[in-house]
Amino acid sequence: MGVRQFVTVDGNEAAAHIAHLASEVIAIYPITPSSPMGEFADAWSSAGRKNIFGVVPEVIEMQSEGGAAGAVHGALQAGSLTTTFTASQGLLLMIPNMFKIAGELTPTVFHIAARTIATHGLSIFGDHSDVMAVRGCGWAMLAANNVQEVHDFALISHAATLRARVPFLHFFDGFRTSHEVNKIELLTNDDVSAMLDADLIRAHRERALDPDRPVLRGTSQNPDVFFQSREACNPFYLAIPGIVQATMDRFAALAGRPYRLFDYVGAPDADRVLVLMGSGVGAAEEAVAKLTASGQKIGLVKVRLYRPFDTHAFLAALPSTVRSIAVLDRTKEPGAIGEPLFLDVVAALNERRHPARDHIIGGRYGLSSKEFTPAMVKAIFEELDRSEPKTRFTIGIFDDVTRLSLPWDREWSTEAGDVVRAVFYGLGSDGTVGANKNSVKIIGENTELHAQGYFVYDSKKAGSMTVSHLRFSPRAIHSTYLVERAGFVACHQFQFLEQMDVLAAAVPGGTFLLNSPYSADEVWPYLPREVQEAVIEKGLKFHVVDAARVARDAGLGNRINTVMQTCFFALAGVLPREQAIASIKEAIQYSYGKRGESVLKKNFDAVDRSLDALREVSVPREATGDRRLVIGVKGDVPDFVQRITSMIIAGQGDLLPVSALPVDGTFPTGTAKYEKRSIAHDIPIWDPDICIQCALCPLVCPHAAIRMKVFTEADMQGAPESFASRAWSGKDLPGHRMVIQVAPDDCTGCGVCVDVCPAKSKEVAKHKAINMLPKLEHLDERKNFEFFLSIPEIDRMKVNREGVKGSQMLEPLFEYSGACAGCGETPYLKLLTQLFGDRIVVANATGCSSIYGGNLPTTPWSVNAAGRGPAWSNSLFEDNAEFGLGMRLAVDHRGEYARTLLRELAGRLGDELVTGLLDAVTETESGIAEQRGRIDRLRERLRGLDDPRARVLETLAPVLVPRSVWIIGGDGWAFDIGFGGLDHVLASGRNVNVLVLDTGVYSNTGGQASKSTPRAAVAKFAAGGKTIRRKDLGMLAVAYGSVYVGQIAVGANPAQTIRVLLEAESYPGPSLILAYSHCVAHGIEMSTSMTHQKDAIRSGFWPLYRFDPRLAGKGAHPFQLDSRKPTVPFKEFAMQEARFAMLMRSNPVEAERLFDLAQQDIDEVWHYYEQMASVERDAGQGVPREQETAS
């Protein structure tokens, strides 16, 4: 307990460590980048870690941040020490309770990983817009600038709030600090106890709501007393700065790290000063140090206590020589005179008539983790030096619209010569990030050196790239920006060399380590010319290792992390070789020890083999060959894609000026096709002779990367020789041909299509109608696919879309998303677009589907040849059902208006046309086609009309083809945070279709439990197995009687899936579809995930059913069970999934108990549904009267 250790942790862990020790109740909700804090708390409590009072804190996951704030408020009122962790949108949802908690003078600390608030778009990255949005709540706000400060200020906050009785918002920059791994001194439990005053804690407990001494709070007050009551807390706020400083002083005496409310660094006689808070302080302090060393009279004020803003302390921190000030805000407040911190400083200077009050400028920087470097700070000081500086500016971007941006010198650096800097390019899933975190740990915890690790991720979930930025230094590292001058660059995947400028960050004379399948003697010609030139020009020491082979030989499959890490240590020289090897093995023992002997042995083996496999390349004097780097988008592409999308794809988005970006966040669709990521090693190759044309492979493909087309002989004109096809066996289209075609550069290689293929060769074992084969041996598929795309789409009116084959003849308008390889959600979306894509509007909740659906640079949502396709938007998480309802109301109203105008103008448009438009049958493909024809004629006639109503009708006319509104999201949205809204929307009776892609966890944020998580499943916040059964959302909706409900699983029963989509869409009221979506979080083999769905149904784990209100009444049974009585025990199904099997391994007694309960759940639900199937139900009118007249 007594001796402090140095540890390497990230900001989240540093905060959570203190919060857990200091709290009794913790109510949370996951949101990036704060989720790990809640996860740590949950993991520690599950493992029995106690707080300083000797009791294990109670951790609960709520349904939303609003719920978490409510639970926290309740826990505080009932006398617990309570805390929570959040960011961004989550913090906004806590606002009402924050006002109350402060109003009731209740001590607590909320730890915030400060993140951007969604405006024109969402961002998971860091800035201060969230904490600034809540600055009016009356909380104290303490800003930590680095990982050590996060740890220290967490404790200072927990201590100060008890004395102040005002709640504290303790914040630090999302990602830059929350996810930065750095070396810190860990405070002990005794330190925490020493800082938390027992008397103050007792006072807090004694203020609790308790029937032994009851009080009333939350009164409703009137104009006579509210104002005075509100002013009664003034003395508490006046006391806060003094309390915080006193607490900081006590902390300094205890831990040796002094802090002040505002800390000044720089020249004691500075005339120009910069004011900011957050991680930017790290970069700013480096710039100030270097500039003052060369004599510049500049300085920096680090803001720590932002609220209450203590004018006296702020002015006292300024040298008396200061004459001009630049204030930096990491937020934007459009319409305000200036951003918040700037305005605070202006007010402070003016109140005390400070000499600098007429020379103060305000700027914005770093929004959404935009880089903020020492060079930018230098530019700001230079601006301040001008006789007429820009009074408002931005830094870090190029603003060619309102010209606010300052230029900066990208070459200017404060990086020191004795700091080791390394950059590693890895593939998400090859273990690079984990290995680098371990390297930081090894060096930070075994040497006197300081170590820093920061990790940048791709936005894709398959084949994604990770870039690790590491620094090792004899001094504390607060370089809060990416490494651009690396003495060591490692490329862990050979193909990256062709896709990006891997050596851009390499400094002359540095080291380049490449994971190469080619030996040191062979590799040179395989390098792109640009890489060769960089190696030669920069004089790099070039080493290769065939990490893939070493890993395989050591029995580690694709896990090259241990190999690459060992080579890094051997080459970087940070530790002596033997010590490095020993430390790596110790780290492996620590990280993997619990997994078993074989894991350890194989990793140790890999370590030992790595050095033997490492070879230096003898660099030729000249570049040779003609392999080139291929960056960005090739070929003939639309203008927006060429100018903007392409830059982002090439990793050069930072270079885009303000004018390049859409002013309102509107982007074109159909852009994923330009990415051509080519991440698959093996792709499915079709053997037409064996194919039975079942069309299951295109149905299940998550990425629309294998497709079917049915076409005429004439369409074959110009086909490449390699293009395969077969006579179509269907009687519906005689004389036609068909093809199953792979998109080789879009396929992720998941293998699901091959797994579901039922057609097996009778001659060759394991040979199916499609087989996974090496892409590099089948590059012909590129021109085959190009030809495939040129074949016209089949006439939709000839297709019976009610079956699998028919549906798969139709063009998908959802393609090549960034979803995981084998994703269980995306096949439903693709199918949806095949059935209705050219007339749907989608309201998409935040979650995996909004990330793979809308994360820049591209979107998989696409358009057909006529330019029509799904219109899509992500609003928020909690409001998605309501968002979609709003769309429905608008579309309906536009339709109503259009019809009114038609009737008014009927005389001039022609009665026949108007009657045709008004009475159109639009349930069929032909009906829709005819209506579109009428709309074209309507437009022609309107053009000739000189009447303002005609102008309006021109815009509204397309809505006469009904739009289908789809409200899409995951179970986190539908079961938890969005449930209230969903319920209201289902109750509304309006014609909306809700599609819940049910993975049974919060997939996007890393697998936290939702109310859809099944009993016995292991998930975060249910680490011991979920003890409560899954909420039966379907039956809750069935209870309405007026909602169409369907529960589907495309891998188990594709025909029922299609039927449900069609029935739901045609139902003129609210429809709810629950779609079984397997996920990586289930711990299954993704390639067999679709066939595995059959076991889910056979065991009764996921019964298939439909409830159609149209069948109600007159003795009919609206509820129909579509799957059969379970034949497989739950346990047999469950043990195939790690989310269940894991519990059996760790706690077999509890597992048996929960498995029994899970089996009972299944039996009970089946029995219930069987009874439901024979229930006669007449819910009266299924649809609201208004809708009957509307159509």
Add this chain to the structure above:
Amino acid sequence: MSVDLSTTYLGLRLRNPIVVAACPLTADVDSLRSLESAGARAAVLPSLFEEQIEHDEMQLHELYERYAAFTAESSSFMPVRRDYNTGPDAYLRHIETAKAAVGIPLIASLNGTSK
């Protein structure tokens, strides 16, 4: 007249020579009890295979590693359990429960290679 079927096997004194060979029947405690009451006088437990242990351990490793740190929003998908039992623990537990459940001698079985 009773016949003395007793014998000695591997140094074990058995009341009759009926020994249940290693098979799934001896993996289950209830089934062992039934075998004992039916007259079996010894049982060999199913083999614990070296490959089985290695496979389980590597599968657990794969479970945690395959989707670790590949996106910014989720550094992992499974909560880390420190009490996951790979290795022979489950087998040892079975021996323990089986020994408590039946009176007949039990012979454990290992399958592996030595280097």
